[in-house]
Amino acid sequence: MLRSTLNDALKTAMREKDQQRLSTVRLILAALKDRDIAARGEGQDQLGEDAILEMLQKMVRQRRDSIELYEKAGRTELADREKAEVAVIEAFLPQQMDEEATKAAVIEVIAEVEAASIKDMGKVMAVLKDRYAGQMDFGKASGVVKAELV
Structure with a gap:
């Protein structure tokens, strides 16, 4: 499409x-x-x-x-x-998630994959990329994931 x-x-x-x-x-x-x-x-x-x-x-x-x-x-x-x-x-990208929505999605995925430390960051990012491709700035998301897992 x-x-x-x-x-x-x-x-x-x-x-x-x-x-x-x-x-x-x-x-x-x-x-x-x-x-x-x-x-x-x-x-x-x-x-x-x-x-x-x-x-x-x-x-x-x-x-x-x-x-x-x-x-x-x-x-x-x-x-x-x-x-x-x-x-x-x-113009070809879907509407990007704002900071609040990104943080909520990160927290949800962290709970879902039961991430406990920074070592689990790869798992969290993989799920985020599968689920929110094109909707999320993954550079900013990785910062949020690091902050949540530390």
Whole structure:
């Protein structure tokens, strides 16, 4: 479903001559194609929805890191371009969980897997990734898990 949404977005951007959106969607589709090729080497046909959502989240994180660096260097034009790309990519992601919802989900999973120490963090994160792919920022979630397990 997400693949068809991306392809439709590409066609719409072409029709509307929206260069920023067009170039960003092309970047997403190129990254998706690269990952599909890598998946074929591992015996899979193509990436599933969860893996695509994870890829999109990673693209957003990379751009946010770039924005921070560009702003520190005084390159506002490059930071603005990255911000525009983030906005386009986030349009394909489901609504992200806020801090309270993330904390509640982490506490629920910790209780569910009976995690007792930081050694159980991998189990907790695996369940969170399975259950909340595309909805949760796992970088922030890992901080919450560490705080809860210490």
